[in-house]
Amino acid sequence: MILVGLTGSIGMGKSTTAAMFAEAGVPIYDADAEVRRLYAPGGAAVAPVEAAFPGVTVSGAIDRARLSDHVLGDAEALKRLNGIVHPLVGRSRADFLVRARESGAPFAVFDIPLLYETGGEKGVDVVVVVSAPADMQRERVLGRPGMSQQKLDAILAAQKPDAEKRARADFVVDTSGGLDMARAQVDRIITALRERAKQANGGA
Numbered sequence: 001m002i003l004v005g006l007t008g009s010i011g012m013g014k015s016t017t018a019a020m021f022a023e024a025g026v027p028i029y030d031a032d033a034e035v036r037r038l039y040a041p042g043g044a045a046v047a048p049v050e051a052a053f054p055g056v057t058v059s060g061a062i063d064r065a066r067l068s069d070h071v072l073g074d075a076e077a078l079k080r081l082n083g084i085v086h087p088l089v090g091r092s093r094a095d096f097l098v099r100a101r102e103s104g105a106p107f108a109v110f111d112i113p114l115l116y117e118t119g120g121e122k123g124v125d126v127v128v129v130v131s132a133p134a135d136m137q138r139e140r141v142l143g144r145p146g147m148s149q150q151k152l153d154a155i156l157a158a159q160k161p162d163a164e165k166r167a168r169a170d171f172v173v174d175t176s177g178g179l180d181m182a183r184a185q186v187d188r189i190i191t192a193l194r195e196r197a198k199q200a201n202g203g204a
Contacts, residue, residue: 001100001101001105001106001107001108001197002106002107002108002125002126002193002196002197002200003097003107003108003110003123003124003125003126004107004108004109004110004124004125004126004127004128004193005109005110005112005115005120005121005123005124005126005127005128006018006021006109006110006111006112006115006127006128006130007111007112007113007114007115007116007120007127007128007129007130007165008113008129008130008131008162008165008173009131009137009156009159009160009162009165010113010137010141010152010155010156010159011132011136011137011138011140011141012130012131012132012137012162012175013130013132013140013173013175013182014111014113014130015111016175016179016182017128017130017173017175017182017186018030018109018111020182020183020186021109021186021190024186024187024190026105026107026108026109026190027096027099027100027103027105027108027109028108028109028111029093029096029097029100029108029109029110029111030111031089031093031110031111031112031113032111032113034089034092034093035085035089038085038088038089039061039062039064040061041059041060041061042060043061043062044088045062045084045085045088046060046061046062048084049062049067049081049084049085050062052080052081052084053067053070053071053077053081056070065146067081068151072151072154072155072158073154073157073158078158082118086118093110096108106193106194106197106198107126107193107194107197109128110124114159115127116160116164116165116168117158117159117160121168126170126171126193127168127169127170127171128169128170128171128172128173128189129165129166129168129169129171129172129173130172130173130175131162131165131166131172131173131174131175132174132175132176133176134162136176137162138152171185171189171192173185173186173189
């Protein structure tokens with residue numbers, strides 16, 4: 001099975017692109033969705049994260065806005081948070097991979113926002129980067145509730161530049177041309193990956 005890492009900076013259209021892969025029947029592991037589950041009431045990350053960052057829990061769940069205030073721009077705090085969350089995510093990822101292999105799928109996609117930032121590209125065979133022009137990215141992100149230019153700047157400072165991600169990618173999906181163009185790019189990538197998987201299996 002080919003392991004595909006799907007990544008892209010904030011506001012590039014990664015979630016929409018991941019949905020296109022899912023609509024085509026590709027198994028998708030959404031790391032951010034798993035983190036949301038871990039942060040929800042009863043989630044395995046709630047107690048240890050609250051212990052590390054007192055005051056970030058609201059109604060039994062981790063409040064991501066409060067947590068962001070603690071870690072954004074603080075490399076040491078972010079490292080401490082990742083040390084709690086990454087092992088938990090890793091276990092769920094392993095379970096997903098077992099199910100994907102058992103399904104007989106030729107490849108599976110791991111939707112990981114900070115793939116390059118965490119060295120996650122070492123654990124996949126192929127990387128797909130979702131990208132768009134900086135002005136479009138800024139417009140998309142600043143249109144979100146509670147987002148400010150200052151917060152966006154801090155988020156971008158913690159992410160590798162889009163140009164670097166594009167340069168390192170095996171495939172790039174440019175979302176600046178609308179949904180139909182993005183979907184056509186995804187379809188071409190799926191075709192290429194299926195052919196690669198077929199060749200890896202001796203053409204069977």
